[in-house]
Amino acid sequence: MNMAKKNYDELAQDIVRQIGGPENILSLTHCVTRLRFKLADEGKANTEEIKNIKGVMTVVQAGGQYQVVIGNDVDYAYAAVGRIPGIQLGGEAAAKEIKAPEEEKKSVLNMVVDTVSGIFMPVMPAMMAGGLLKALCVMLSSFGLVGIESTTYTIFYALGDAVLYFLPILLGSSAAKKFGANPFLGMAIGAVFVYPDLTALYKSGDAVTFLKIPVSLINYPQTVLPIIAACLLLAFVDKRLRGILPKVIARIFTPFLDLLITVPISLIVIGPITDVVGSAIANGVAALMKVAPPVTGFVVGAIWSLMIMLGMHFPxxxxxxxxxxxxxxxxxxxxxxxxxxxxxxxxxGVALRTKNADLKDIGMSAFISGLFGNISEPAIYGVNLKYKRPFLCACLFTGIGGAIIAISGADCIINLGSISIYTMPAFVTLLPGGMGILLGVLVGFVGSAVTSFLTFSDSMIEK
Structure with missing residues (x-):
């Protein structure tokens, strides 16, 4: 245990040293496999040296983030980096007034990707847990293990549904934090959105006014766009107020004025507008899938790995x-x-074809990590991308599998989180088009394995 901790500490020290030191790190978060740094100056990071550090798979610079791919052990590496003095885990280090490079500021795409990932990444574990708990609830009742009328069922259902019902509160925290506002004020706005009396007013259909101004209420529980837009307004209002009010007054009255201004505008203007936008997006996706499901499924599947590599999948x-x-x-x-x-x-496929002992070990390890750990980075960066053809085979058969799934009419009516061999039974039995999902996954796996086996050659190792 102590040796493991020492190794992670050494890994963290090496990464931070080559990345430009603690003073170059504005913020640090992590996802399933990556340390996601936001740096004051990416030019100070020695990328090639970081790639050569033992324990680092590769480095990805995308979406305004400097992403160090670790793999399954990212939690331990993240904790080890956090033990280094001068590094703030989580949000932006407000005390550091170093300006970001000019080209970063001009990249609208980077700003969008960074914003969306920064808002959703902290909330995704809770959302996936909620989805799996709802799936467990459905399975228990379907097999007759728990009665729908029982209090046990009610508690199980509450465990899963509460996360989604109160999603505006969770997103209020992460969105406000991302936009530079107080996360608790963002949560307060989210709480207003799901306040029982307002929800009851919406369901009643009665006319609602605020200071004689008509309010068109929407069903805010489980919504996404209204709270994000409201938190953007919150950050704008907060910044302007702090620039106008004297510091002594601002400290006391700014939070009060933030809510007093932001909440009514959100209910009167932002809510209805974002509701229309959200419905338009949903209808557009539905129309696209209806017009050309195999084409859409193939394209989305084929480019998905590239989107993840570039950190652009969160939109x-x-x-x-x-x-x-x-x-x-x-x-x-x-x-x-x-x-x-x-x-x-x-x-x-590469592991079975190669006669190189090291590559065979890497390939089998990546296979085990992917199959049982549901982590694809060891396969992508350790084998497939390095030799190109296996990567192209995987992208091709992900697209073919995606087309099969789209044709089957597969639909995630429940957020079950990531698909794996452990969750596959839930995906197959609980979702429309479940057998299509199973077939698409099998085609993706078998097709990629066979074509990689046939197209790989040990002569590629030397290139």
Whole structure:
């Protein structure tokens, strides 16, 4: 245990040293496999040296983030970096007034990706847990293990549904923090959105006014866009007030004025507008899947791995989460389900074909990590991308699997989180088009394994 801790501490020290030291780190978060740094100056980071550090798979610079790919042990590496003095885990280090490079500021795409990922990444574990708990609840009742009328069922259902019902509160915290406002004020706005009396007013259909101004209420529980837009307004109002009010007064009255200004505008203007936008997005995705499901499924599946590598997949995730909360359907995301299995299969194909002992070990390790750990990075960066053909095979058969899934009419009516061999039974039995999902995943895995086996050669190792 002590040796493991020492190794992670050494890994963290090496990364921070080559990244430009603690003073170059504005913030640090992590996802399933990556340390996601936001740096004051990415030019100070020695990328090639970081790639050569033992324990680092690769480095990805995308979406305004400097992403160090660690793999399964990212939690331990993240904690070790956090033990280094001068590094703030989580949000932006407000005390550091170093300006970001000018080219970063001009990149609208980077700003969008960074914003969306910064808002959704902290909330995704809770959302996935909620989805799995709802799936467990449905399975227990379907097999007659728990009665729908029982209090046990009620508690199980509350465990899963509460996360989604109160999603505006969770997103209020992460969105406000991302935009530079107080996260607790963001949560307060989210709490207003799901306040029982307002929800009852919406359901009653009675006319609602605020200071004689008509208010068009929407069903805020489980919504996504209204709270994000409201927190953006909150940050704008807060910044302006602090620039106008004397510091002594601002400290006391700014939070009060923030809510007094932001909440009414959100209910009167932002809510109805974002509701229309959200519905338009959901209807657009539904129309696209209806007109050309195999083409859409193939394209989404084929480019999914590239989007993840570039850190650009969160906008699609946000669209699909909005669709789930707006219409109860996620029609596009199922096309990405074969991705992890396809890359795992490609790594297996290389491992079975190669006579190189080191590559065989790496390939089998990546296969095991992908199949049982649901982590594709070891396969992608350790094998497939390095030799190119396995990566192309995986992308191709992810697309083919995605097309099969789209044709089957697969629909994520419940957010079950990531698909894996452990959650596959829930995906197959609980979701429309479940057998299509199973077939698409099998095609992705087997097709990638076979084509990688046939197209790989040990002569590629020397290139």
């Amino acid at each position: 699609l995730v946000m669209i699909e989460v909005n669709n789930l909360m707006t219409t109860g359907h996620m029609l596009m995301l199922p096309a990405t389900f074969p991705a992890t299995f396809a890359h795992t299969g490609a790594a297996l």
